[in-house]
Amino acid sequence: MTAAALPRPPARLVRAQGASSADWLAGLPALAGSLLRRWDLTAERVAEPGGRDSLTVLVRTASGGRAALKICAPSAPATLEEAALRRWNGLGAVRLLREAPREGALLLERLHGETSLRSLPEAKASLEAVSAVRRLWVEPGAGHPFPSVAERTGAQAERMRAGAPREAGGLVAEALRLRAGLLAAAPAGRLLHGDFRQGAVLASDDERARWLAVGPEPVVGEPAYDLARLVRDRLHDLVASAGGPAVTRRRVARLADAVEVEPERLRAWSLFRAVESGVRNLAAGNRADGEMLLEFAGWL
Incomplete structure (x- = not known):
């Protein structure tokens, strides 16, 4: 899946963010594509219905591993989540693999989102x-x-x-x-x-x-x-x-x-x-x- 082929942001995310985040929502496909290329990831699909403050793309790493790329909205910056996940270091919480704070992006181990x-x-x-x-x-x-x-x-x-x-x-x-x-x-x-x-x-x-x-x-x-x-x-x-x-x-x-x-x-x-x-x-x-x-x- 290329950046251009990424589906539109899930309806739940669009409703929650509203007009105040219109520019961010419009730029999500391009931002996701940039992160996929930088981290050598292959997108599989966008998680639905997803969250109200972030887009999650299910991906494969260069080695074939399963991961989840989470891109947080400006209204919910990723900085605190990143710090907490580092503090827990996988104990009781999902493990953080990589991060790009400026873009609000976190690469996480993939769990079973449907369960x-x-x-x-x-x-x-x-x-x-x-x-x-x-x-x-x-x-x-x-x-x-x-x-x-x-x-x-x-x-x-x-x-x-x-x-x-x-x-x-x-x-x-x-x-x-x-x-x-x-x-x-x-x-x-x-x-x-x-x-x-x-x-x-x-x-x-x-x-x-x-x-x-x-x-x-x-x-x-x-x-x-x-x-x-x-x-x-x-x-x-x-x-x-x-x-x-x-x-x-x-x-x-x-x-x-x-x-x-x-x-x-x-x-x-x-x-x-x-x-x-x-x-x-x-x-x-x-x-x-x-x-x-x-x-x-x-x-x-």
Whole structure:
């Protein structure tokens, strides 16, 4: 597949990036072609549906090895992901093979993108997820570039205050109150994935681990923050079930016990992250998802 023959960017990526990244989207085929030539790669196909912040091209290296070329959008620079993958060095996460920071490009070992933990039954997926995420919680290292949870959620809190709809006012106030308390008594920070969920853990053929994490949004903070995104996994199924609130509370207790974090801290971060995501979806016009996330937050 030549650069000229590369398909148009996936629809999911185009929708997420919008007009603000039109020039970058238009230049993706040429950029991908340049990277393929520079690194002596042969493109097989573009991964579909792909991510909202990057294009992934499945490739072969000059030696015939399988790899994945990821090109990150300007709105989601690859610098922090590269630093986190180097820090983990394949322990619990996909291995970084090469990088081109200026172009936002990462060459990664290829995993089975079509097979995530979401393909497993819920109980088995939860056990595997806990095993995978614990391997990522390492010291960030001296002079690391990663933002803190306080910094990342601080920007989110400002947007929540500015853009919360009236009907979400009570939940937003509670989320902000909980955040303040969490940060006032936060335990020592670790390097976190930042967007850890079952869909971000893919099957691997490498003997070092059956499942490996991808797509980090690395941040330094307490493990409960990382687990909070996992609490609402398979949200559509939770909302559709008659016992969603009870299942959610049991999930919080089970996850907290599995990794020895305080259940109340996990509950509080789960509420904050669900409200933040709900408000953000409402602001973007995704009313169904936004309302579902706020309903979930109300269960907590």
